[in-house]
Amino acid sequence: MSQTLSKIPVTVVTGFLGAGKTTLIRHLLENAGGRRIALVINEFGDLGVDGDILAGCGVETCREEDVVELTNGCICCTVADDFVPTMRMLLERRDRLDHIVIETSGLALPQPLVAAFNWPEVKTGATVDGVVTVIDAEAVAAGRFAADEDKVRAQRAADPSLDHDDPLEELFEDQIRAADLLVLTKTDLIDAAALARVKAEIETAAGRPLGIVTADKGRLPADVLLGLTAGTEDLIHARRSHHEIEHEGGEMHDHDDFESVVATAGEIADVEAFTAGLREIVAAHGILRLKGFAAVQGKPMRLLVQAVGGRIETYFDRPFRPGEARATKLVAIGLHDAIEDGEAAILAGIAALGTGPQVQAAE
Numbered sequence: 313m314s315q316t317l318s319k320i321p322v323t324v325v326t327g328f329l330g331a332g333k334t335t336l337i338r339h340l341l342e343n344a345g346g347r348r349i350a351l352v353i354n355e356f357g358d359l360g361v362d363g364d365i366l367a368g369c370g371v372e373t374c375r376e377e378d379v380v381e382l383t384n385g386c387i388c389c390t391v392a393d394d395f396v397p398t399m400r401m402l403l404e405r406r407d408r409l410d411h412i413v414i415e416t417s418g419l420a421l422p423q424p425l426v427a428a429f430n431w432p433e434v435k436t437g438a439t440v441d442g443v444v445t446v447i448d449a450e451a452v453a454a455g456r457f458a459a460d461e462d463k464v465r466a467q468r469a470a471d472p473s474l475d476h477d478d479p480l481e482e483l484f485e486d487q488i489r490a491a492d493l494l495v496l497t498k499t500d501l502i503d504a505a506a507l508a509r510v511k512a513e514i515e516t517a518a519g520r521p522l523g524i525v526t527a528d529k530g531r532l533p534a535d536v537l538l539g540l541t542a543g544t545e546d547l548i549h550a551r552r553s554h555h556e557i558e559h560e561g562g563e564m565h566d567h568d569d570f571e572s573v574v575a576t577a578g579e580i581a582d583v584e585a586f587t588a589g590l591r592e593i594v595a596a597h598g599i600l601r602l603k604g605f606a607a608v609q610g611k612p613m614r615l616l617v618q619a620v621g622g623r624i625e626t627y628f629d630r631p632f633r634p635g636e637a638r639a640t641k642l643v644a645i646g647l648h649d650a651i652e653d654g655e656a657a658i659l660a661g662i663a664a665l666g667t668g669p670q671v672q673a674a675e
């Protein structure tokens with residue numbers, strides 16, 4: 313008699329650009345407690361950095377074949393083309409899996425993705441164990457998601473017909489609205505009073521009782537993240553996004569508010585000078601997120617570069633592989649007009665931080 317397989321639980325990890333999703337997932341994989349976890353990663357921008365970070369993490373429960381990267385657009389828009397075929401493939405292997413974790417892009421609306429779990433070919437084999445929304449407490453404390461009230465008031469005064477909602481604020485609220493659990497990250501960067509303010513702001517945005525936990529560099533027990541048994545696909549209709557409310561007719565949302573550009577440079581001579589130069593470029597062009605890898609002259613290891621707002625972090629994560637180009641390659645993501653208007657200057661500025669042509673790693 314064929315064993316009736318129970319539905320495989322799926323955890324959706326969402327949260328704005330640079331909130332700490334990959335860091336949280338990497339810690340989960342390193343402390344999976346024997347669970348066999350498949351990972352689906354989706355990123356905004358044309359450089360698969362998160363997948364590369366996790367593939368390079370050297371965790372035996374994070375084998376190449378257990379990581380699926382969805383790279384042709386934001387998962388909330390490519391649900392039919394990308395996500396459903398991926399789920400079909402994973403469900404064929406469900407006897408060898410205990411859990412699926414989906415990391416959405418930092419610009420994804422979770423609602424369309426969760427709603428897709430009601431599609432017949434998915435619903436019979438999987439259920440949404442929970443939507444975990446990762447929130448950068450430092451960014452919230454610094455007001456980086458609150459709309460600039462004066463600017464919005466001036467816009468509304470100028471032309472009341474325009475849709476003035478701030479895309480950052482809307483997306484931030486939509487990712488909270490969809491959540492079953494909120495994870496506050498980077499609390500090591502703010503004081504207790506700021507943390508209390510952030511929690512109050514988030515509880516207001518949630519509009520309903522929600523579990524809120526903090527995670528220091530992604531360190532949360534797997535039992536806190538997995539096993540929520542929320543069945544969110546049956547609840548998501550009551551957690552509609554701004555877009556769904558504004559466009560009752562079901563008009564597709566898009567990502568026109570945001571843009572990305574991939575910049576390259578040769579090897580860099582000095583990490584400090586490189587970081588200082590990046591900081592200037594990020595500030596000058598309002599870059600929301602910048603990440604990727606750099607080659608440092610004379611160093612066999614690859615430098616991982618992470619910038620969220622003005623905070624830039626770099627560390628050597630793994631050696632360049634034989635034959636791998638010792639290149640410096642970064643993806644910059646920001647509001648559409650800022651990136652479009654600044655593209656040439658961003659590309660030139662980053663190229664100027666390199667010392668010369670890209671070189672091939674020794675065989």
Ligand SMILES: Nc1nc2c(ncn2[C@@H]2O[C@H](COP(=O)(O)OP(=O)(O)OP(=O)(O)O)[C@@H](O)[C@H]2O)c(=O)[nH]1
Pocket residue numbers: 327328329330331332333334335336362417418497498499500501527528529530601603618619620625
């Ligand atoms: N200080 C501090 N930094 C953190 C914490 N969690 C994550 N970070 C840093 O925040 C930056 C972004 O972390 P990621 O895990 O790449 O964020 P992400 O949400 O996956 O980013 P995107 O996929 O680009 O949206 C990295 O430099 C992390 O080291 C934390 O708790 N404290």
